[in-house]
Amino acid sequence: RYRLVNSKFTVVTYSREKAEYANVNWDELGFALTKIDYMYVMNFTQGDEKFSHGTLTRFGNIELCPSSGILNYGQGLFEGLKAYRKADERILLFRPEENALRMKMGADRMCMTSPTVEQFVDSVRKTVLANKRWVPPHGRGSLYIRPLLIGTGPNLGVKPAFEYTFLVYASPVGSYNKGELNLLVEDKFHRATPGGTGGIKAVTNYSPVYKPLTQAKAKGFSDVLFLDALSGSHIEEGSACNIFILKGNVISTPTADGTILPGITRKSIMELASGFGYQVEERALPIDEVFDAEEVFCTGTAMVVKPVASITYQGKTIEYKQGEETVAGRLYATLTGIQTGVIEDKLGWTMTI
Numbered sequence: 001r002y003r004l005v006n007s008k009f010t011v012v013t014y015s016r017e018k019a020e021y022a023n024v025n026w027d028e029l030g031f032a033l034t035k036i037d038y039m040y041v042m043n044f045t046q047g048d049e050k051f052s053h054g055t056l057t058r059f060g061n062i063e064l065c066p067s068s069g070i071l072n073y074g075q076g077l078f079e080g081l082k083a084y085r086k087a088d089e090r091i092l093l094f095r096p097e098e099n100a101l102r103m104k105m106g107a108d109r110m111c112m113t114s115p116t117v118e119q120f121v122d123s124v125r126k127t128v129l130a131n132k133r134w135v136p137p138h139g140r141g142s143l144y145i146r147p148l149l150i151g152t153g154p155n156l157g158v159k160p161a162f163e164y165t166f167l168v169y170a171s172p173v174g175s176y177n178k179g180e181l182n183l184l185v186e187d188k189f190h191r192a193t194p195g196g197t198g199g200i201k202a203v204t205n206y207s208p209v210y211k212p213l214t215q216a217k218a219k220g221f222s223d224v225l226f227l228d229a230l231s232g233s234h235i236e237e238g239s240a241c242n243i244f245i246l247k248g249n250v251i252s253t254p255t256a257d258g259t260i261l262p263g264i265t266r267k268s269i270m271e272l273a274s275g276f277g278y279q280v281e282e283r284a285l286p287i288d289e290v291f292d293a294e295e296v297f298c299t300g301t302a303m304v305v306k307p308v309a310s311i312t313y314q315g316k317t318i319e320y321k322q323g324e325e326t327v328a329g330r331l332y333a334t335l336t337g338i339q340t341g342v343i344e345d346k347l348g349w350t351m352t353i
């Protein structure tokens with residue numbers, strides 16, 4: 001580092017304190033809640049110009065009116081993003097503005113007021129910095145950040161709430177799914193319908209998935225793969241991840257046109273794969289195409305990039321290539337390399353905080 005002092009450049013050495021860490025067995029982390037120190041809360045009441053008076057408070061329960069919009073009508077959105085520790089112990093956020101923009105898009109669909117992009121990113125930054133001892137050491141996990149936007153104003157009738165709370169909490173996490181990814185194609189239940197909320201991160205998109213997911217797990221599968229609700233013949237996504245298939249030089253993923261969550265990892269992988277020289281396409285993907293794919297992989301903030309080991313549909317199972325040598329393995333290494341500061345971030349995706 002150089003600094004201009006009395007018209008001369010002088011070498012400046014910054015001494016950085018060693019990071020302090022919480023008492024966590026980092027290598028045992030899965031995807032479960034560890035209660036951290038602080039959360040960030042900011043409110044909006046009809047008549048206010050915007051969300052204001054955001055504060056960090058101790059992590060803990062919140063009080064809600066029994067008649068609040070979120071409890072009665074599910075008027076709520078969530079986001080998911082991660083903070084990673086670099087080798088020099090600085091902390092990086094990965095594309096937080098993308099989450100802020102997706103929340104704004106979801107808020108519009110759900111008739112909610114949302115924080116500005118700047119407020120969102122600043123709240124995430126403050127939450128991570130207040131909880132920095134919970135950001136795992138370099139290469140041993142990440143801090144998963146969960147911003148929520150919920151209707152907190154009381155409403156008995158079916159109409160948008162007039163008070164909203166934006167809350168950010170976090171938890172150190174390891175792998176979302178430790179074992180192999182064996183998918184069961186779900187041909188009875190659907191995740192989303194055209195014109196519905198499948199394309200936004202509405203809280204109500206997730207619990208309806210529990211039934212088919214629980215059933216699939218009871219049969220030994222790790223996740224379900226949903227088909228489109230209209231024709232029942234095109235793949236859409238998993239319970240919490242997007243899906244890609246590879247054939248030759250072409251990587252395809254279902255078009256995010258309202259029934260698919262426009263994942264930020266999905267978008268990043270599409271950009272990285274194009275940079276690797278693959279032809280990347282978004283289109284309707286008939287279920288039959290998974291049977292001659294060379295590789296299938298899932299993406300998501302929690303999931304990162306994970307190769308699919310097998311897909312089972314109507315009693316027929318197909319297995320796919322696994323391991324670091326796969327295209328999914330290369331994409332995983334590149335993405336996590338950028339996220340953890342090991343690979344130079346030429347795309348401007350990371351933010352040091």
Ligand code: COI
Pocket residue numbers: 079080081206240241300301302303
């Ligand atoms: C994420 O990957 O961040 C998600 O939102 C999936 C989640 C439901 C675990």
